[in-house]
Structures are given as structure tokens and as C-alpha cells.
Amino acid sequence: MASLTTRLGPLRLKNPVLTASGTFGYGQELEPLVDLSRLGGVVCKTVTRHPRAGNAPPRTCETAAGMLNAIGLQNVGIERFVDEKLPYLRRFDVPLIVNVAGESVEDFAFLTRALSAESGIAAIELNISCPNVAHGLDFATDPTLTEEVVAHARAATHLPIIAKLSPNVTDITLIARAAEAGGAHALSLVNTFVGMAVDVRTRRPRLSNTTGGLSGPAIKPLALRAVYRCARAVQIPIIGIGGIMNAQDALEFLIAGANAVQIGTATFVQPRAALDVISGIEDYLEANSIGDVTQLVGSLVTDSGK
């Protein structure tokens, strides 16, 4: 059997497949359909300092091979997360990565510190890239702010810090380097691409928020390029995200330089998508006599060496 064990800095995973924030609830809803303990890790919905109601509906709309969402970070807030959601998530033998978002550098540090006091959390993912709330994007579009927010979060915890970046920038490698300089142990690439859709009958935007984040197969080539470029720009491990629907897609990300992947929108369509990706990667390794998944990472073959 090929080894699927993966390391993201200090974080050890039994396989490189995690669920993406905002697409897996708090795990509870999927328990009847998915054996959570088989996952490499679970990243839960973004938690904020205060509860958030989220945006008015319609919050989603389907587009060509993808969807737009503007949920607006609806969540119960850190206090209730710790009291009500964490005890459930802790029961599973799977690394739990808590995704947090704040409106200020202090918010991020506060959330990171508060969560570090709790048991059963394997790492913190900083969502500095949500396109659907004010301030969300500001961090990940500015290298200086990115470095500052990561450094403050890092100083507030002993847990590994993962920075989740926005693709809605001119040069994502600048932001990736800034996050590395701030002390991030790993990067998650990417969050959704900002987009919109119009109902021509009513001439209204299809989302109440007018714009939303595009996810699904439509963004895969774009996300893949972002991972490929950042993998060459930084030393820290990268988690590839964007339109991964099956093992084939996940393998593309690993070969392009991702150490692990997250499965998002695919879970909506196939609740067991992440598990199918794990077994598909296993099959590929067997079929190609590759003993260890880490051998695949960044193994892209090019003539030019570029």
C-alpha cells in the first residue's frame, strides 16, 4: 500500500485530502453520509468574533460548470462555536482545522488565541480572503496587511497557522511571500473568484449581494495556475483548492505543487466526494508504482523547465 501521509509544516495528516471551509458545515450534517474519520482533515465554516446573520437571499446561483455564492459568513460566533460545535467535532479521529475571519488584525489575534485554549484543534486557517463581506478582501490584496495579520495570529498561538489567500489580485505570489514572511506554516490557495450573474428577464443581479464568489470546475484551471506559481515562490507547503471534483483533479494540483487539497463545491454534488478522491489517489499511486504521495508533489514534467 502506498503511503498517503502528508505533512503541512508541523501538522501531520493521514492523507492529503481535506474538506474546504463553508462547504462541510460543522461536520454534523454529513455524518449520516460520510465516514469523517477517513478524511485527511476537516476545515469548518469560518468562525467570527460575533455571530453573523449573513446576507439576504438569494445567496447562490448556478453558472456554467460552477456556482456563485454570497453567504456572508453566516455563523454562530466564537462563543457558541466553542460551546456547541467543537465538542461534536472533537469526537472524530480527524485533524480539525478551524477557519477564522476578523475585521481587524486584533480580531484575528483574538480568535486565534481563544481557540488555542481549546483542546482538539489541529490548526487555524486564516480566512483573509472572503469576497462577500466588507474588509474580508482588504487583507489578502495587500502584502503588508497580509504579513501583519499572519504575524499577529502566529504570535497568539502554538498551533500551526494556515493563510487562505484570495485569487482576486494581480500577483498572488506577492501575497504568498508576505504570508510566508509573516510566519504562516502553510497556504491555502484559493478562495473564490469574485463574479456576478444577471437575470435578463428582470435585469436584476441573480444574487442579492450583486456579486459573489465563483467556485466549482469553472475555476479549476485558474486555481491550478495560482498553486503552480506560488509553489515556486515560497518554501512553505500549499493546500490546493478550486473546482476539485474527483481524484484526477486532485492529482493535477499535487503534480503542480500542492502538498494537499481541499474539496469544496464537489461535496454539494457528491457528499462523499472527498472520500472518492482519497481512494482515487490511492489507486493512481498503486497503478503507477509510486510508494509515497509526497513523491508526486511538484513532479510536473516540462520541457522548458519553467
Place this chain on the structure above:
Amino acid sequence: MQQTTALIRGRDEVARGHYRLKLLQADVAAAARAGQFAHVLPRRADVYDPMLRRAFSILAVEGDTFDILFRVEGRGTAELSRRRTGEELDIVAPLGRPFAAVPQRAVLVGGGVGVPPLAMLAAQTRREDGRHRAENIEQNTLRQTNSSHDLIAFVGARSKEELLCLEMFADLQVAARVATDDGSAGLHGRVTELLEAHLAAQAGEKHPTIYACGPLPMLRAVAATCARYNAPCQVSLEENMPCGIGVCNGCVVRAAQAGNDYELYKRICVDGPVMWTHELDWQHAATTRG
């Protein structure tokens, strides 16, 4: 709730652009309650456009099979209408909160493709009636005569050809009255006018419970009418449903009173699709559907 495949056992075009599929899946047939839905992948597994599943109310269960009835709206339903008997569909079902138990007297109000879950509710209620009758006979009680539920259905559609499930209501001995937008059958007008007249005629009596499903403007009118007569009312709602299982927070509707911010929106796929009208904020209940 499970993800599984279901064999298409039968396919009928019941009205122009309206298809009824009979699906073989014993566990779903056994578990499904009226008001619940199936989340159906309308395409082959390896083609990602259209990408998401489509939600359809469960119309009927019979032995190991259950039925859905849908109207071709856009690309997903068009794709689904091309599937043939003998093919398999990838489904997640049964999903959602079903209708509450029906009291002695109930009125069903359905518009367009909102009628199927109400036909299911009528059938389910009549099955209960049958069971009670059987028990009564077994126990030799003589109260057999009046034990059946008093059900009436108001069915609306754009025109006569699109009136759905009338045969089912007749078979179930549920009196059905119809309304059409173009006047081609029944009342020339809206199904909510039938409800209004019915409740007005009963003023003074204890009101029946109302169960409604249809386009949002219709549900809004039903909710307003029921509030005026103080009649309890449950509606089944629609909204774009990326996941159908409560993980994306996409399919929300605004709740009537929220003590807290995080409870302002309810997820239609798991907190509904059936909700009591008093649970909702009708002023802000602007979903995708109008």
C-alpha cells in the same frame, strides 16, 4: 437520508412539459414522508454542467418505488426529461422536514408544480385512515363511520392542461376544486380566492389546518389569508439548493423573530422545506422565486 442510485421504472409525460418518473429505491420509498424531497443529479456523473442537483418533492410511494413529477424549467429539468425507463438516477433522499400530522380537518392548496407534495400528503393521510379503520374493525368498535379525515384540495395552474394530480385526489376521495389563470377550467382566477371563499363560509367554526405549496406570491397570499382567519398554516418553500443537506447555508429564508443574529435565517433544506407561516418573516421572504 442516503445517497444512492434509483432505477427509472416508468416515465410519463403527464401534461405538456411535465414528466412523472417512477423510481425504484425501497429504502427511500419506505422512509419518505409527505413534504420531503429528493435531490436528483440530472446529468451523467462525469459531466459537470449543469453541475448541481435539482430538488423535487416526493409525489407518491408504492411498494418499493416512489414518484416525482416535474416541469421542464431550464437546463437541469430539460436534461432530466431526456432520461428513459431503465436508466439509473443518482439521488440523495429523502430530505427535509415533512408536513406535520394532519388534524381532523385540512385544506390543501397547491399551485403549478407545488401540487405533488400535497397529493402525497393526501395519500399518506388516507393510508392512516385505512389503518384506523382496520384497527377499529379488529377491536370491534363501532366508531368506524366518522374516522376519516375531512380533506379538501384547491388546485391551481396556468391553464387546464397543467392542472396536476386531479386523478390522484379523486381516487383518494378528496374533493378538489380548481382555478386557472386563463379560465380554461374552474375558477378564472387564483387558487387563493378559493381558499378565501372557503374560510369565509366557515366563519365561526374551528378552522381547518391549511397546507400549501406553490410559487412564492401564492404562498404569501395564502399566509396572509390564513393570518386573517387565524387558521394554522404550513407552507413548503423553494430556493436554490446547492447542497440540500444543510452544509452550505445557501437556501435560506428569513425567520419571523430572531432572538439572535445567527438565527435570522433558516435553511429551507433542513429547517424546511415545510414551515409554519408564523415562523417566517413574510415581508422579507423574497426568495429567488419572486
